[in-house]
Amino acid sequence: SSPFEFLLPGICQEGNGASYRGTASITVTGKTCQRWDSQTPHGHGFTPDNHPSAGLEHNYCRNPDRGWTWLWCYTTDPITRWENCDVPACDLDTKTACEGRTAQLSCSDRKTLLIVAANYGRTSATHPCFCGSNFCTNCRSDNSLSVVRAACQGNQQCTVTASNGVFGDPCHGVGKYLEVSYRCITVWRIWAKQGPGVAQDCPSTSYRAVLCVSSIPGVSTQWLLVSICCLVV
Structure with a gap:
């Protein structure tokens, strides 16, 4: 499986x-x-x-x-x-890329990206990215979060280009930027298989269980309804 x-x-x-x-x-x-x-x-x-x-x-x-x-x-x-x-409070990291440049997100220690918020547009008149001829500060691309999550969610690293070609142009004439808030988290990797012989099919680095115990603060023990192998990665 x-x-x-x-x-x-x-x-x-x-x-x-x-x-x-x-x-x-x-x-x-x-x-x-x-x-x-x-x-x-x-x-x-x-x-x-x-x-x-x-x-x-x-x-x-x-x-x-x-x-x-x-x-x-x-x-x-x-x-x-x-x-x-x-x-615990979410310790969020933020990455910003001016229009035409690329935002590079990455996690260390075998953790993966959890995208919390994203916006391609402009919400600050004093942001160092070029402002353009229009000083609009309520500029938001509605698909910002879904685009960034599609590219980054669950990965250890990713790159996203801040451009109208990727997000569309939410405000013509405004100097835009991409701002992403994210957190690096531990992911549970689950191997699920129906029927007998599950233990033999489990990777040697994991263990068979019907009960996965989380060591992450705020996450309770997870009861799972299938025969599985669990590995915290």
Whole structure:
């Protein structure tokens, strides 16, 4: 069978954590989070019914009101009502390439690229890339993120040319640039095979399991429904 790869979601917190949909459920002091659909030991109004788009599943760390600056949860400790969660912030790298030049992204230590944001256009009048005759600073190519992800997501390195030929021209006469925010992450490589003889078909450098244990902060143990071989690369 051929290997396939996927990027584990919810590895870290971006911004105030409102978009986080990971499975971390432990606070900064090691307390277990209370389920959002439970009123014990702490009664509260942040229920899945009251906030259906906030991802209030199980007892996972969330920021449902978006007014807080960090992921949090109610705790199962009757004395401690709530605490911030133990989820690391996303340390993002940024690459910029002026129009006509190439952005080169790379990761070391056998990690791969996770593209978080990208824009080909112009959002700053003071950016060092040539501004042109039009001083528009709300210039964005709608396909920026999808183009960069198609070229880079899951790779250890990639190059993307900042040009109208690649992204289209979102604002005629404006000196544009490509800006990419990304993170280098660990990837799980999974070999899946149906039927008997799975162990014999596993690469010698991996191990057979129906339970993959993640060492990445904020990512819970992953139960997998097929006989597999797992290898963290």
